[in-house]
Amino acid sequence: MAPLLEVEHLRVRFRTDAGALQAVDDVSFSLSDGKVLAIVGESGSGKSVTALTLMGLTRSANTELEGAVRFDGADLLHAPERDLRRVRGGGMAMIFQNPMTALNPVQRVGAQIVEQIRAHDRVSRSEAWKRAVTLLRRVGITRPEVRARAYPHEFSGGMRQRVMIAAALSCSPRLIVADEPTTALDVTTQSQIMDELEQLCRESTVALILITHDIGLVARMADDVLVMYGGRALEHAPADAVFADPLHPYTWALLRSVPRLDGDRVERLPTIGGSPPSLLHPPSGCHFRPRCPHSFGRCTEVPPLRASVDPEADGHPGAEPEGERHLDRCWLGLDDKRRLRRLDEEAPALVRTDGAA
Amino acid sequence: MARFIVRRLFQAVVVLFFVSIFTFLIFQVIPDGTPALRLAGKSATPQTIAAVVRQWGFNKPIWVQYADMMGRIFTGSVISYSEHVNVLSQIQRGLPATLSLAIGAGVIWFVFAVVVGAVSAVRAGRISDRLLALLSLTAISTPTFVVGALGLYFLAWRVHIFPLSGYVPLSQSPGQWFMHLVLPWISLSVVYIGIYSRVLRSTMLDNMNEDYVRTARAKGLSGRRVLIRHVLRTSLIPIVSMWGLDFAGVIGGGAILVEVVFNLNGVGQYAAESIEALDVPPLLVIVMYGAILVVLIAALVDILYVWLDPRVRLEA
Ligand SMILES: Nc1ncnc2c1ncn2[C@@H]1O[C@H](COP(=O)(O)OP(=O)(O)OP(=O)(O)O)[C@@H](O)[C@H]1O
Ligand code: SF4
Ligand SMILES: [Mg+2]
Numbered sequence: 001m002a003p004l005l006e007v008e009h010l011r012v013r014f015r016t017d018a019g020a021l022q023a024v025d026d027v028s029f030s031l032s033d034g035k036v037l038a039i040v041g042e043s044g045s046g047k048s049v050t051a052l053t054l055m056g057l058t059r060s061a062n063t064e065l066e067g068a069v070r071f072d073g074a075d076l077l078h079a080p081e082r083d084l085r086r087v088r089g090g091g092m093a094m095i096f097q098n099p100m101t102a103l104n105p106v107q108r109v110g111a112q113i114v115e116q117i118r119a120h121d122r123v124s125r126s127e128a129w130k131r132a133v134t135l136l137r138r139v140g141i142t143r144p145e146v147r148a149r150a151y152p153h154e155f156s157g158g159m160r161q162r163v164m165i166a167a168a169l170s171c172s173p174r175l176i177v178a179d180e181p182t183t184a185l186d187v188t189t190q191s192q193i194m195d196e197l198e199q200l201c202r203e204s205t206v207a208l209i210l211i212t213h214d215i216g217l218v219a220r221m222a223d224d225v226l227v228m229y230g231g232r233a234l235e236h237a238p239a240d241a242v243f244a245d246p247l248h249p250y251t252w253a254l255l256r257s258v259p260r261l262d263g264d265r266v267e268r269l270p271t272i273g274g275s276p277p278s279l280l281h282p283p284s285g286c287h288f289r290p291r292c293p294h295s296f297g298r299c300t301e302v303p304p305l306r307a308s309v310d311p312e313a314d315g316h317p318g319a320e321p322e323g324e325r326h327l328d329r330c331w332l333g334l335d336d337k338r339r340l341r342r343l344d345e346e347a348p349a350l351v352r353t354d355g356a357a
Numbered sequence: 358m359a360r361f362i363v364r365r366l367f368q369a370v371v372v373l374f375f376v377s378i379f380t381f382l383i384f385q386v387i388p389d390g391t392p393a394l395r396l397a398g399k400s401a402t403p404q405t406i407a408a409v410v411r412q413w414g415f416n417k418p419i420w421v422q423y424a425d426m427m428g429r430i431f432t433g434s435v436i437s438y439s440e441h442v443n444v445l446s447q448i449q450r451g452l453p454a455t456l457s458l459a460i461g462a463g464v465i466w467f468v469f470a471v472v473v474g475a476v477s478a479v480r481a482g483r484i485s486d487r488l489l490a491l492l493s494l495t496a497i498s499t500p501t502f503v504v505g506a507l508g509l510y511f512l513a514w515r516v517h518i519f520p521l522s523g524y525v526p527l528s529q530s531p532g533q534w535f536m537h538l539v540l541p542w543i544s545l546s547v548v549y550i551g552i553y554s555r556v557l558r559s560t561m562l563d564n565m566n567e568d569y570v571r572t573a574r575a576k577g578l579s580g581r582r583v584l585i586r587h588v589l590r591t592s593l594i595p596i597v598s599m600w601g602l603d604f605a606g607v608i609g610g611g612a613i614l615v616e617v618v619f620n621l622n623g624v625g626q627y628a629a630e631s632i633e634a635l636d637v638p639p640l641l642v643i644v645m646y647g648a649i650l651v652v653l654i655a656a657l658v659d660i661l662y663v664w665l666d667p668r669v670r671l672e673a
Contacts, residue, residue: 057571085578101569116578
């Protein structure tokens with residue numbers, strides 16, 4: 001069976017006044033029904049652009065798109081706008097980062113859900129309204145018949161995000177793309193909302209692409225992980241494999257910068273020393289080179305994304321029999337990676353991590 | 358909401374009170390306005406003048422005169438100095454023309470501004486947008502009477518499409534009513550279309566980048582629906598409140614020039630003639646009625662604004 005979503009060699013380039021900006025550079029992944037893919041990476045690594053491009057929301061006269069996005073077998077990247085519209089909010093729904101601004105301030109929340117329902121299903125207004133009320137109840141909004149008539153500013157941030165989730169669920173999507181859905185919320189609400197979202201997706205076997213900075217959340221929810229950096233995928237593997245045997249120096253740094261569980265949880269990943277590459281003028285070769293403590297001569301060439309672990313020969317936890325592979329984009333050999341990673345762990349000074357403690 | 362309305366209307370009454378005192382005093386101090394002399398005629402004896410003073414109450418304390426005048430304004434029994442006619446009936450005679458002019462122009466400039474503004478926003482940066490920008494700027498910087506004069510010259514004098522001047526009541530002949538008003542409407546609207554369409558364009562361009570517009574697209578709505586229901590709907594809010602104030606302004610005196618140019622015999626023209634004749638009572642009445650309208654409409658617009666923008670509603 002073909003996976004629900006297949007993204008192949010996706011490239012997104014924006015023509016800007018300052019020059020061409022390669023926001024997504026050769027990203028591939030696939031996702032089956034009911035699975036959770038986490039996309040992680042620092043700010044500006046191209047996560048949102050990837051997500052928006054899946055739905056055709058980055059299309060414009062100044063955008064160049066390459067590669068393929070197949071959803072349920074149909075190509076979306078080059079599909080006519082009308083076909084895309086059917087997918088948006090229908091088969092594939094999106095939840096955005098900031099619930100404060102993502103809802104129309106002058107439209108009742110019920111009407112915003114009704115609008116989406118009626119864009120996809122031929123139902124009467126009152127029928128759609130009933131569905132909206134049911135959805136609001138399902139995402140945990142009390143007295144939904146009354147609350148549906150309220151405006152976004154009458155809701156708290158968490159409640160607004162629940163409204164967004166209700167809207168996302170309204171047309172029985174098979175995939176939800178959640179772009180940092182809880183970043184703008186306080187810590188308690190964050191975990192509540194994520195629990196609810198996870199459960200709702202489970203109930204209806206909805207696949208989820210979760211863009212997040214919260215490594216704890218990734219560990220808890222993700223089946224697969226895609227680590228992005230400077231528009232490229234640096235590591236792509238089943239979640240267990242990434243946590244047990246991270247192969248890319250950037251991923252090590254990312255995982256090691258996770259704040260302690262007993263402390264206050266931090267919203268954003270603490271920064272790794274140095275700054276992310278400029279997408280307008282990226283470094284040649286490996287994008288991580290300027291910040292990588294292990295770079296060597298070869299790194300001035302672009303490393304390919306490839307499997308360095310042979311699941312047959314190497315029985316590590318991520319190696320699943322049906323050929324799910326552990327890919328990374330680094331010139332180091334497998335043995336070197338593991339050795340250097342251990343060294344890094346013993347001598348934290350080698351990797352410059354700031355603000356973790 | 359109800360509390361807001363009550364408060365807003367109370368405010369309106371206070372404003373009107375001050376406006377009335379102000380206008381009354383202004384007309385007390387205008388030179389050559391000593392009304393008794395003029396009322397009594399050229400060769401009046403001191404006795405006649407004294408009689409007039411007593412009859413019209415000019416000898417009473419000023420606040421009594423003020424109260425008298427306000428009382429008469431509200432009972433509609435003000436008499437003009439120059440022709441000794443009831444001012445209210447004069448105003449009533451001019452009202453249909455003035456209202457036809459103002460309402461028609463108001464509708465025209467709002468509708469055209471929305472269309473022009475929306476088109477420029479959608480086509481931002483393209484040739485059509487630049488062309489509309491040029492037109493708008495020209496419209497904004499052309500004085501109303503120039504537009505009127507040009508219209509008269511080309512469309513009424515050179516080519517007889519429209520009548521030169523005058524007003525025909527709607528009840529008498531809708532077609533003639535319309536034809537007589539086309540040029541006045543256009544003259545009055547042009548500036549506003551220019552201004553409003555520019556404001557709407559920039560508001561829409563700002564709003565297009567809002568997160569909720571992206572959400573709307575992500576819901577699978579058609580481009581047109583996103584534009585109308587989400588971008589335009591929120592962008593109309595500032596335009597509507599501008600419209601209310603300008604419309605009130607037009608009724609409260611902004612249309613005088615156009616009425617005179619096209620000889621519409623409206624209230625504005627009556628005011629202009631009264632100014633020429635230094636006839637104070639009609640001016641007082643027109644200013645007061647105009648002020649009442651302006652203040653009332655302004656209050657209504659505020660209420661409408663709050664209704665349009667639920668975010669303001671809570672704070673209100
Ligand atoms: N429409 C656009 N035109 C030009 N550049 C864009 C556009 N959208 C995004 N970019 C650029 O693409 C790059 C990637 O942005 P993106 O929003 O995908 O980052 P992100 O990984 O989601 O970061 P964050 O964690 O901050 O959300 C950024 O440098 C951004 O400035
Ligand atoms: S390719 Fe070189 S620079 Fe890039 S991560 Fe690997 S070792 Fe570091
Ligand atoms: Mg983002």
